[in-house]
Amino acid sequence: MIFLPSSRRHLLLAVAILALILIWRSSSSVPTSISSYVLHQPEAPPVGIHVPLTDLKHQILPVVNTSANHLSPPSQYFYDWSNDARSKSSNGTFQETLWSQPILNPHLEVLWQCPLQANRFTNHIRLHNIMQNISQVPPQSAKLETRVFWNPTIIALPYWSENQYLVVSRIVTEGNHQENVICEANVCYTGSSDDIRSGEKPCTDEDLQYLGPAGGLRCAGPPERLSVPPTPAERCEGKFGTYVDIPGFHDPRIFYSGKGEPLMMVNTQSRYACFGLWLIDLRSLYPRLPSLFTSSPKHPSLGPLKSYPTLTELTRNPPSTRAPIEKNWMLFHPESGESFVHYDISNPRYPLKGRTFAKVIGDGLTTVNLTDPLEIPCMPDIPVNEPDEVKKGGTWHQATNALRLVLCDRSDKKCKRTQHNAVFFAIVHRKHPNYLRLPLRYERYFIVWGASPPYSMYGISQHPILMANETASGWHMDENWDDDPSNAVIVAAHKARHDANSTDPHGGKKYWAYFTYTVSIAWAWGREAEVADMNMGYLDDEVILAIGIDDKAQGMARVKARDLLQCMRACPGRERFGGKEEPA
Helix, strand or coil, X not given: CCCCCHHHHXXXXXXXXXXXXXXXXXXXXXXCCCCXXXXXXXXXXXXXXXXXXXXXXXXXXXXXXXXXXXXXXXXXHCCCCCCCCEEXXXXXXXXXXXXXXXXXXXXXXXXXXXXXXXXXXXCCEECCCCCEEEECCCCCCXXXXXXXXXXXEEEECCCCCCCCEEEEEEECCCCCCCEEEEEEEEEEECCCHHHCCCCCEECCHHHHHHHCCCCEEEECCCCEECCCCCXXXXXXXXXXXXXXXXXXXXXXXXXECCCCCEEEEEEEEXXXXXXXXXXXXXXXXXXXXXXXXXXXCCCCCCCCCCCCCCXXXXXXXXXXXXXXXXXXXXXXXXXXXXXXXXXXXXXXXXXXXXXXXXXXXXXXXXXXXXXXXXXXXXXXXXXXXXXXXXXXXXXXXXXXXXXXXXXXXXXXXXXXXXXXXXXXXXXXXXXXXXXXXXXXEEEEEEEEEECCCCCCEEEEECCCEEXXXXXXXXXXXXXXXXXXXXXXXXHHHHHHHCCCCCCCCCCCCCCCCCCXXXXXXXXXXXXXXXXXXXXXXXXXXXXXXXXXXXXXXXXXXXXXXXXXXXXXXXXXXECCCCCCCCCC
């Protein structure tokens, strides 16, 4: 008889149970697919091995080694929309509705109105709002500031903040390295108290010394250097070969996400090509923001969660659509809390042509292009036979971030936010080169698109927009100010004092803010909006535009959204099939 100690008897029982489990597993079937949508899975196959989407059974999205093997998730994870623009009749044919054409949408009627006439020479609409200067010299500064600041980008701080705005600016450096600084800032006003906005203080003599007679935006404390870690470039070839050695990020844009996260998008070396676009939460860089965002007097909270606590690069898919240098992308954030990245508006240089945007699905990864395939292109092209030389050769470029807008007045008690009266808007530039192919001017246009799926383009400005003291380069002074009554008075007074054959200048307004471009837009300070609503506004809310001047100065302007989005041209909408069956 075999004798086993008591402990070994338990071991023998465990071995027997393990053998039974192995026999049962070997006889059972193993599922060939995973029934749930998994964002993370084991490491992707090595570079060069293609995994057909059909092999994934539309269930798994690889996220590792995204540079070479990023596949898009199945379409049910893009967005849901109910085909409001087209409905299927009882006989199986598709019927167009009024909503398939923006011009017929009653909520958009305010966009087509033209209260101001365009200049007969330059074709610009000149607003009554002025552009004001920005100064990084804080009050009572004992240090002489010799640095040159440019390319400003601005967001308003919450209404309970001690200061009004957050400003990020680039610094002109002596070498190739890039440097950017941040400060909190306030606006001072000049002139009549009738022009004062809520919370503003009159300009002091020192303010006017640094800002000029029109006042403007001035840092409340010394600007602090933004420290963002460098990123390596995967590949900078040919004419971009020297870019790999340029340290520091450039072209920052700051804005709020749909959840109220203060984000900064920067252009720096890419993991996928030469230069790409990265996101980071400003609360990770500027220590005062976390406590500020959690101290609302009406709705104390922990603040919005950080989606981008560290630098996160945005992607573009499929990889064949990526360019060596990516720039000027913009994010937009529907009320659902999702995020989308808008890549192009018209005729990009690479395989996808026309408008392209994609959904951000986490960790910077994106879907393929989600533009409605039936959307008719909206961006007008300048004819080849255009007789005006200063209008030839222009190209469209995205310029700023996007803001969400409700198409009614905040002051109107009947105004209610719905999915039908909400839109996004942003600024695009029409870039015109000179005979050396260098930028002659950037014309400021606004585009508007839907805030709910399929996010269709609604309209674009018929005429470029100028501020009251801004000049359109490429035209003479008398042409620029032809539509300005005050300039006509100055000219008449000058002619009365001089001989009719005098060769003196005509005596009108000069070239003001001659070469300008808009870097970012934000809802202006003064609204009692909680952090979650900092990206959303109404027609009677003011927008602050951050403006670069001649690559060596900076300015800003504040204009009501209604005035910015006037006299727009309606986009053609979606293709129609005349009642026929939708093609396969």
